[in-house]
Amino acid sequence: MLRLIDINAHTNRWRAKTGAVMLLCAGLMACALFLPPVACAPLILAATWLAALAGARVPARDFAKAFVIPMGFLATGALALCLSLTWDDGVRIAFAREGARTALQTSCRAAAALSVTLLYAFTSPLSRTLALLRRFRVPAALIDLMGLAYRTIFLLDESRAAILRAQQNRLGWRNARRALRSAGLAAAALFTRTHARAARLERGLQSRGYDGGALPVLLPPSAASARDYALALLVPALVAATTLLL
Amino acid sequence: MPPPILEARDLHFAWPGMARAAGLCGAQRLRALDGVSLALRPGARLALLGANGSGKSTLLLHLNGTLRPDSGVVLHDGAPLDHSKRGLLALRQRVALVFQDPDDQLFAGTLAQDVSFGPLNLGLAGDAVAQRVAEALAAVGLENLGEMPLHMLSHGQRKRAAIAGALAMRPRALLLDEPTAGLDPEGVSSLLAHLDDLNAQGIAILFSTHHLDLARAWADEAAIMSEGRVLAHDGGEAVFSNEELLQTARLRCAPHRRAQRAPGHA
Amino acid sequence: MPPPILEARDLHFAWPGMARAAGLCGAQRLRALDGVSLALRPGARLALLGANGSGKSTLLLHLNGTLRPDSGVVLHDGAPLDHSKRGLLALRQRVALVFQDPDDQLFAGTLAQDVSFGPLNLGLAGDAVAQRVAEALAAVGLENLGEMPLHMLSHGQRKRAAIAGALAMRPRALLLDEPTAGLDPEGVSSLLAHLDDLNAQGIAILFSTHHLDLARAWADEAAIMSEGRVLAHDGGEAVFSNEELLQTARLRCAPHRRAQRAPGHA
């Protein structure tokens, strides 16, 4: 999933319009949270999927894959909401009609909100999100932390995959006891590597004039036009209006 | 001729997201493997030659069952790979894969502890484990360094340590991904001498490399990979002397032409 | 002859704990550098040849002021290195070091952002930075990939990305640690072509390697390092044809002799 989403974020047609996408998603997310969920969820789902597949040209298979997995969790969650627990005369679990209504509303809200988050995640490179946050005056310490974490995640994730493969080649995961030990070895190796990486990066960046302070980078130019921003405002407004009028 | 230990038949495989990433980088490749067939016979010395990104590593990961092909099949002793947990356990005792970067494969504290990882996973008892560790370390010439912490070994020693870890499984086939990467001439010689010994004991060896000279000097047969396909697989010189083939596979670089120097910097 | 951009005079240096580690491995070496002298002249093409562990990387780290010698001195344009913060920043605008592992120098979200880091550290304004980024990316042939995240680049591309990061400082001397490690023949050709261009613009280039052929094909002069010492430094063939010297420096491997094969594994 890590690479699936990240690759799409860097290859879709809206990859340089992160500002407008953020505005669009903020509006749609507000709709998902504050409007009656059952009525507005279909509209939000239509808007987000249309935007992702037709607008940003994210492959439907990838988008659907990321959508289906959390929806599986939702199914269990919804079931829990349908059940009612009483212990007046012994523990009793029963189907609750009122709970079922809550479950329906929650499921609609969750599906709508999830598709909004996926739209943002699949279309916006993380480095552009960070650039926007920098413009919004989010403290530099936090941005630097996130930027470094983003870079490290992919380095360490490659190491994690390689270490686990190497352990499986030597049968390290054949039973629960050995697997726990292998997981511990992998975690310790990754920890050691994290420290070594940071130390080596420090030295590597020093040769480029780094003095231990902030990590300045040039912010990428945005490709979002005034029309993009107008659309980003219009679509959530339409969703809201339609929901409230119907 | 004995049947192959491992045989890949018409493997196709794409990494997730590969097509899209390729489009952005201006590359044409949509698949990592695009119809690969290859056989490794008992006791063979086979070099898998190919440029970076030609699909060598991906193929090796299929041969030991780490990856499953999108289509095609891998045969082990003539039977399709059993990808169940039990099937993979059996396969990996017979087919050991050693990655390019030793640091991804060494994770326990000392060299001997690391080599013992495989035998312990096999459920062997202390004595048997100790014996296998001693054997494997001796096979790569590290018998005196068992108590060394791994981070104190040189790069060449760590490369051999990773091979020792694989040998402790007592495999019949050893698949090595770029075993000489990062080694200096002496390191390469020493590694090849150890591979000679292992091969002489009957272990089939398949290694990937982009060094033509290395393959020529060491292997009995060579397979040339390019763009996810095996272009040729043959016994030695037939492959190495086919200049056109080597150019296509990007294994020969254009002879280096020095640029005109700016005056005043002589 | 112009005075050297950089000159090392009788450098001695030991890594902390080195003596203890050596004792454990049975090695004799107590110092990483053991009296190294070397000069890099403006516009030079100098290859630093040596086996793994001969001290090449340690020397490079001294030449750009990352490490301070235990004794001896490094001169920049004839003056001893100023190790103050300001002095080092000035030095690093003129002398750029590119590490062997590109991941040691790449940290930002995208390639263009990463390359902009050096110029921003120099206090340049946005437009000037953008221009330097564009120039540096073009110089290594990555001008179309500026928006790519670093983890989507291949190893060869990341190597060139690290060089672009160094070039954005507009240095007079470029020090490269094993620039061709892990590159296939085509990757090596392409890298050398880019280095040609840079050298033609007047940038002095010093690179370390253990590939004799590479040094011979590309460099004007070669320095041979072994066990923390420079054994010879000369213009081309005089060094390359001294077989005894190359053997001592472990740059020639003994020709590979195939072991007797066990019968039955043909």
Add this chain to the structure above:
Amino acid sequence: MHIMEGYLPAAHAIGWTAAAAPFLAYGVKKLARQMREHPESRLLLGASTGFVFVLSSLKLPSVTGSCSHPTGIGFGTTLFGPGIMFVAGFVVLLFQALLLAHGGLTTLGANTFSMAIVGGLVAWGVFRAATVLRLSSGAAVFLAAMLSDLATYVVTSLQLALAFPDPAGGFTAAAAKFLSIFAFTQLPLAVIEGLLSVLVMNLLRAH
């Protein structure tokens, strides 16, 4: 253990975000000070945050046969201390939402509160208590990792119960319901994470 995107009603999503905010502000302040006073820690803090993210994607064997993931909070607290852990945990959760579609943006506040803040505080508190009680370091690490996991699970269940009181039994019944549903997965996971933390600590200490 994450609440998924959009699961909480608006008022709850906003309420938990507001509850987490002061802790985050405190953490960011500590983070900025740490980076200013110890410049050499900047890269390590960033890399370590990446480490916690990757650690939490490490699959663990679980008794029930399904796989589970460690939260890394116990470990993170030993790396960062409680203040900066709030921030690092928040960043990990944000990245999980944006890079893995795991958890969510509207539930980021609630998840940060249960995992990074309560989990971090419990881990830190247990460490402190263990030092006072002179427990062995193994026991301290085990208890800190396990109890912070359990605390996260309890807080998450309460958050859900607050949002979705039982039609018949109200908040109490809902809390009992969610606690018992998640107990099956979360109790063994807490023990496994505790064991894993001890193992890793021993391995790191040995070298």
